[in-house]
Amino acid sequence: MRLTLYSDYAMRVLLHLAAYPDRSCSIADIAQRYAISHNHLMKVLAALAKAGYVTSARGRQGGYRLARDPSLINVGAVVRHTESGTEVVDCRNCVLCGACGLSSALNEAMSAFFAVLDQYSLSDVANRSGALSRLIAPLEPGGSPTSGE
Template structure:
């Protein structure tokens, strides 16, 4: 299974907001720091805002910030909110299934089990787990610090 860029960008955006708490980040800044398209990131931020993960504030001191603590943002919930389709194979979508072996195929069950296990694994982690002070979290903060404007 491969996550969409939308979900990839959503996770990166959330990691930045969690790694640099106490400040608001603009779409322009985040897009520049991650070298991704501003328009795509705007759609990602909108979806995260609608799902209650991010708060968007307008005005001179506006920007994006986490809507709840990083420990309260579950990775499985983020992936479910940002992925549009979990149909790993054609037969997962009954309305569009044209596979001629569906009635006799044993593949759907194991793939469904694998998808369930994938999401269950993500459900065990929060955004805090990705950015808390341990080697990976410290390394992430160093890399993000280097992407701040004026540090390039």
């Protein structure tokens, strides 16, 4: 299965926020960091906020943060939330529908895919050694990572 860009961006945002639990991150910073459209990122963050994964604050010190501890955010649940459909093929409109076992095999494969993702929390996939934080250090005004973090 190939995840949509929407799911990819949602996971990047969550990993980014997990790397900086003590500060709010702006849409502009995240969009610049990952070269994501500001408008697209707004949609992703709005959906993550509605689902309770992130919180937002307005104003000078505003931005986005994780709404709960990363150990309580399940990767499988996030992917299920961000993927609109998890069907690998559309068997309903196939002339072979009901005569082949492909749909059963694909459903079993999808169940296995999500069973693996369900074993991981955001905390598990976020690199706790500090490498993730260094890799995505906050950007300086010129667009390069700051050296102090």
